[in-house]
Amino acid sequence: xAASFTNVDRIRRANSAFITTLTALCTLMAVGxxxxxxxxxxxxxxxxxxxxxxxDRPRPVGEGGGIGxxxxxxxxxxxxxxxxxxxxxxxxxxxxxxxxxxxxGGAVRFIVDTLTxxxxxxxxxxVYAIIVVPTKHFSALAGGVALALIMIPIVARTTEEMLxxxxxxxxxxxxxxxxPQWRVIxxxxxxxxxxxxxxxxxxxxxxxxxxxxxLLFTAFGSRFFPESLNQPIASLTVQIYxxxxxxxxxxxxxxxxxxxxxMTLVLGINIIVRxxxxxxx
Amino acid sequence: MSAVTDKLVTTSTWRRALSPTGNTGDAVFxxxxxxxxxxxxxxxxxxxxxxxxxxxxxxxxxxxxxxKGQAWNPIKGEFGALPFIYGTVAxxxxxxxxxxxxxxxxxxxxxxxxxxxxxxPVGFLVELLAAIPSVVYGLWGIFVLAPFLxxxxxxxxxxxxxxxxxxxxxxxxxxLLTGGIILAIMVTPIISAVVRDVLAAVPxxxxxxxxxxxxTKWEMIxxxxxxxxxxxxxxxxxxxxxxxxxxxxxTMVIGNRAEISPSLFDPSYTIASAIANEFTEATGDxxxxxxxxxxxxxxxxxxxxxxxxxxxxxxVTRRTGGVGRAA
Numbered sequence: 001x002a003a004s005f006t007n008v009d010r011i012r013r014a015n016s017a018f019i020t021t022l023t024a025l026c027t028l029m030a031v032g033x034x035x036x037x038x039x040x041x042x043x044x045x046x047x048x049x050x051x052x053x054x055x056d057r058p059r060p061v062g063e064g065g066g067i068g069x070x071x072x073x074x075x076x077x078x079x080x081x082x083x084x085x086x087x088x089x090x091x092x093x094x095x096x097x098x099x100x101x102x103x104x105g106g107a108v109r110f111i112v113d114t115l116t117x118x119x120x121x122x123x124x125x126x127v128y129a130i131i132v133v134p135t136k137h138f139s140a141l142a143g144g145v146a147l148a149l150i151m152i153p154i155v156a157r158t159t160e161e162m163l164x165x166x167x168x169x170x171x172x173x174x175x176x177x178x179x180p181q182w183r184v185i186x187x188x189x190x191x192x193x194x195x196x197x198x199x200x201x202x203x204x205x206x207x208x209x210x211x212x213x214x215l216l217f218t219a220f221g222s223r224f225f226p227e228s229l230n231q232p233i234a235s236l237t238v239q240i241y242x243x244x245x246x247x248x249x250x251x252x253x254x255x256x257x258x259x260x261x262x263m264t265l266v267l268g269i270n271i272i273v274r275x276x277x278x279x280x281x
Numbered sequence: 282m283s284a285v286t287d288k289l290v291t292t293s294t295w296r297r298a299l300s301p302t303g304n305t306g307d308a309v310f311x312x313x314x315x316x317x318x319x320x321x322x323x324x325x326x327x328x329x330x331x332x333x334x335x336x337x338x339x340x341x342x343x344x345x346x347x348x349k350g351q352a353w354n355p356i357k358g359e360f361g362a363l364p365f366i367y368g369t370v371a372x373x374x375x376x377x378x379x380x381x382x383x384x385x386x387x388x389x390x391x392x393x394x395x396x397x398x399x400x401x402p403v404g405f406l407v408e409l410l411a412a413i414p415s416v417v418y419g420l421w422g423i424f425v426l427a428p429f430l431x432x433x434x435x436x437x438x439x440x441x442x443x444x445x446x447x448x449x450x451x452x453x454x455x456x457l458l459t460g461g462i463i464l465a466i467m468v469t470p471i472i473s474a475v476v477r478d479v480l481a482a483v484p485x486x487x488x489x490x491x492x493x494x495x496x497t498k499w500e501m502i503x504x505x506x507x508x509x510x511x512x513x514x515x516x517x518x519x520x521x522x523x524x525x526x527x528x529x530x531x532t533m534v535i536g537n538r539a540e541i542s543p544s545l546f547d548p549s550y551t552i553a554s555a556i557a558n559e560f561t562e563a564t565g566d567x568x569x570x571x572x573x574x575x576x577x578x579x580x581x582x583x584x585x586x587x588x589x590x591x592x593x594x595x596x597v598t599r600r601t602g603g604v605g606r607a608a
């Protein structure tokens with residue numbers, strides 16, 4: 001009898017040890033996937049990367065060319081989307097944290113949350129319908145608006161979370177000094193949360209800088225440097241896509257190099273944000 | 282005497298400042314913020330209206346038959362969504378089948394086992410997987426994953442499981458299976474992050490009680506998993522919502538052929554890929570309208586799926602929080 005108990009016990013312990021090892025293995029594989037992907041991009045991309053590649057515009061196969069116009073285009077698109085997306089997102093965040101209590105606040109929070117989950121390609125179709133069709137052409141503006149729509153819910157939720165971290169005593173103190181609520185929010189609460197809001201904004205910018213699907217039929221793409229916001233504009237992501245599905249080895253190599261540039265931007269922002277927030281919390 | 286009056290005056294202004302209606306600035310500020318918040322609701326409503334309006338010619342023409350139609354032949358004017366619905370659902374289910382066990386393992390490791398100084402950096406690395414852009418996954422999928430699958434994994438699967446209808450046909454490296462695997466890598470960090478939050482919300486008293494009764498570590502973890510089950514379900518559904526709408530990576534590796542085949546080696550097509558590939562090339566109003574209707578279907582499905590997921594995750598964090606306080 002006693003022997004069978006220890007046997008059961010041994011099996012239980014072995015089972016536990018086995019499964020806990022398995023979970024560590026799962027984690028190891030996920031980290032391994034990250035290392036493999038990033039390592040491969042660095043290895044493949046570094047070969048085609050040089051100064052000329054970064055400032056030139058695309059040329060026909062065999063003539064080199066670069067991604068200068070795509071880099072400029074991506075920055076223009078990020079600028080447009082930030083101009084629309086950041087203020088609106090921060091305002092929604094302020095509403096959710098400071099004003100919207102009760103049922104309406106809950107409904108808005110739910111809508112914002114589900115907006116985050118809307119496929120970006122659908123956002124592209126929507127912007128096509130409301131901007132590209134009426135103006136009759138693809139444009140940088142349409143691309144920027146599509147990216148802004150993706151940005152707003154992300155910025156709103158991080159802003160809300162950051163504002164909620166501000167201690168209530170600060171609000172009460174300011175109110176007790178006779179400040180109206182809007183002065184309290186804009187003069188005390190938001191500045192106290194500003195670093196957090198800024199990191200949230202940076203993460204949102206990193207996120208949309210990798211978006212491709214919503215740009216396909218809004219910003220469309222271009223082989224020239226941008227001249228006007230009313231014209232189609234190139235972007236790193238669409239350029240990578242077009243080169244990746246092309247049949248030319250030279251363009252494949254350029255796609256890897258462009259990916260290295262994009263990944264440096266995206267992962268760079270993520271790592272910097274992590275480094276900054278690590279100290280504070 | 283005058284000091285007392287002063288005090289009274291200050292108190293009343295202070296009170297008026299506190300009340301939202303007593304201050305013009307407050308009224309303006311609050312209504313401005315409310316306007317922006319309602320703008321969010323407006324955007325969602327506008328999306329539904331815009332998509333539905335543009336999809337109307339197709340909806341009128343095909344009705345519910347659109348969902349059941351198996352043929353997608355723009356030249357002949359035949360538009361059926363079933364191959365896309367099949368490809369979208371099948372690739373997402375493959376992704377979940379692979380990523381759910383992994384995500385649970387990762388979350389359990391990070392919450393229940395790893396010491397703090399390991400869990401933080403490793404958790405960040407896993408989250409970085411979610412930061413990699415979709416198009417980059419697609420590029421990696423075409424040039425690294427697909428050749429690898431073609432050379433090693435798919436011949437092995439065909440050898441071992443070739444007697445089932447699921448692992449037959451030409452081995453190209455591109456197809457439903459590859460799309461599902463890429464999606465699995467992409468949704469794993471999302472699911473595991475939410476499961477981590479859910480597990481962390483399960484009160485410590487549950488763990489202590491299980492261990493005090495003599496449970497092994499794994500038996501204790503099972504108690505925690507049962508406690509967080511609805512939240513875990515929510516996390517999985519959230520991952521599903523993400524997989525359903527994922528576009529670029531899938532488009533680049535799934536093969537893009539509107540056919541329904543049981544074999545996971547065969548090329549397939551998802552709703553999002555069809556829109557991405559054909560939208561700018563669509564000639565004719567009906568063709569474009571059919572693509573917009575696909576978008577409308579995708580929008581409604583992901584909206585509902587995400588809504589369910591949010592409710593599940595919110596409920597579990599609230600519920601276990603309540604249990605924790607009661608205990």
